[in-house]
Amino acid sequence: MRVAVGPVGDFAAGRMRIVDVGGRSVGVYNTGSELFAVLNVCPHQLAPVCEGTVTGTMLPSDPQSLDYGLENRVLRCPWHGWEFDLSTGETLFRQERRRLLTFRVSVEGGLVHLEDHLRKD
Amino acid sequence: MRDSPVAGLEGKRMSDPRPEDLRLVDSDVHPHFRNGLADLAPYLELSWRKRMRLDEETQAWASAVPASQYVLPKNEMYIPTPGAMRRDASAGPGEVPASDPRFVAEHLLDRHDIDRAVLIGGNVLGLSSLPNPELAAAIASAYNDWLIDVWLRADERYRGAILVPAQNPAAAAREIRRVADRPGVVGIMLPVADVLLGEACFHPVYEAAAETGLPILLHLTGTENIMSRSARFPGGTPTYYIEWHVGVPAVYQANVASLVVHGIFERFPGLRVAVVEGGVAWLLELMWRFDKDWQSLRDEVPWLKRPPSEYLRDFVKLTVQPMPEPARPEHFAQFVEMTQSQDMLMFSSDYPHWDFDNPMASLKGLPADLKRKLAVDNAVAFYGERLTRALPATAVAGGRGSRPA
Numbered sequence: 001m002r003v004a005v006g007p008v009g010d011f012a013a014g015r016m017r018i019v020d021v022g023g024r025s026v027g028v029y030n031t032g033s034e035l036f037a038v039l040n041v042c043p044h045q046l047a048p049v050c051e052g053t054v055t056g057t058m059l060p061s062d063p064q065s066l067d068y069g070l071e072n073r074v075l076r077c078p079w080h081g082w083e084f085d086l087s088t089g090e091t092l093f094r095q096e097r098r099r100l101l102t103f104r105v106s107v108e109g110g111l112v113h114l115e116d117h118l119r120k121d
Numbered sequence: 122m123r124d125s126p127v128a129g130l131e132g133k134r135m136s137d138p139r140p141e142d143l144r145l146v147d148s149d150v151h152p153h154f155r156n157g158l159a160d161l162a163p164y165l166e167l168s169w170r171k172r173m174r175l176d177e178e179t180q181a182w183a184s185a186v187p188a189s190q191y192v193l194p195k196n197e198m199y200i201p202t203p204g205a206m207r208r209d210a211s212a213g214p215g216e217v218p219a220s221d222p223r224f225v226a227e228h229l230l231d232r233h234d235i236d237r238a239v240l241i242g243g244n245v246l247g248l249s250s251l252p253n254p255e256l257a258a259a260i261a262s263a264y265n266d267w268l269i270d271v272w273l274r275a276d277e278r279y280r281g282a283i284l285v286p287a288q289n290p291a292a293a294a295r296e297i298r299r300v301a302d303r304p305g306v307v308g309i310m311l312p313v314a315d316v317l318l319g320e321a322c323f324h325p326v327y328e329a330a331a332e333t334g335l336p337i338l339l340h341l342t343g344t345e346n347i348m349s350r351s352a353r354f355p356g357g358t359p360t361y362y363i364e365w366h367v368g369v370p371a372v373y374q375a376n377v378a379s380l381v382v383h384g385i386f387e388r389f390p391g392l393r394v395a396v397v398e399g400g401v402a403w404l405l406e407l408m409w410r411f412d413k414d415w416q417s418l419r420d421e422v423p424w425l426k427r428p429p430s431e432y433l434r435d436f437v438k439l440t441v442q443p444m445p446e447p448a449r450p451e452h453f454a455q456f457v458e459m460t461q462s463q464d465m466l467m468f469s470s471d472y473p474h475w476d477f478d479n480p481m482a483s484l485k486g487l488p489a490d491l492k493r494k495l496a497v498d499n500a501v502a503f504y505g506e507r508l509t510r511a512l513p514a515t516a517v518a519g520g521r522g523s524r525p526a
Contacts, residue, residue, distance in 0.1 A: 044482070045477075045481075045482035046482055051208060076203060079203075079207050079476075079477050080203065080475060
């Protein structure tokens, strides 16, 4: 299923916008160079995950050292702080197998289209 | 008493619901001040307002930081990296999460079919760390009047735990008797301090609790081992938040053991205690070790008439949030079976804190009878009619949700 969700100009850089896709709430995020879309449901306790922050995080590092990275690629759930890779929907560093449902994003004729990975037509 | 459809619990007042009509009881919800301690000003005598400088105009920058000035270490102690609060629990930009009773009723109660929510703590969880016992007593009394006035009158599904100063047991006992009969009051939050709770200095508190029929609720203070009056943290001072968070249940295990071995439940058989957010699975270790030790060491504490695990089952409840999430989910029910704790555990969400449990997820998959006990039955048994029966019509103002004029 492929759905147009609005003109590309409506998706401002650095902003998460929540759209309706066939009755499902989906968050579309513009990193400034790429658009990503994920289902607005956290697989852990069903939180509205897209109301969280898009940020970076501390990368795995040596003891007592900090190494910040992945800026703008990490979606952090507003409840328990689970961190997901926006581009894949997977948790970072494989803490957990449950993942976000992601959508393919494309821009055609100035419109943003989302496509469900699971259902094809 | 007429039968009450569950749907009628929302909105208008109704007659007393039957316990079997209740869908879910949440035993741990935190109401917050909108403007810090200034919210308590209407409930404090002039002299305390002056002492606490609440009558003075604060500068704009001062309202944004907890101590009205940036102070280390207070502003940077144990802070979870996702933030201490659910980011979606704020009623609007700049609003403190869970500071608007009507918003919480919609955001938490309506959405999760919660028919009763026990409000406890909030900004005052660390009261026991205050060095000044008179100040602690004044804050506790003002908080209780605020809780009753602003929150318990706002929605008939709210119930509340009054706050008492552990460092001032005489004042705590007076406070219990002062507000015990206010509509909506169902328990007493006793913040743990640097003295284990079995000690004799707390007898006046337990006497008042047993006399009024209100259970004692223990909740994490967030200050464990930080201030010299805070509860000690086992082994030393944790460095990281996660270290504090996984270690702190031992503080509550130790306090429960203290209550048992000092014979508090023999001395005050009407007393009931709940550990709120203090961990769950330590119960197995405590019961096994306790009963084994009792076989050998009973004569040290000869006032214990029964295996200690029986006192735990008869007098103590635990709220389950943060719900254990074992890799094999069926292990939780096995833990309950091993400890025979099916009547001890109560659902809680800890709203609006970051480690909130959504009942749709945390209770999912439990055997039906166990789920019902956690969701409703154990809380009804623990809090009794104060929880279930409808509030008097005059008590519920209908979601006013603001400071009194």
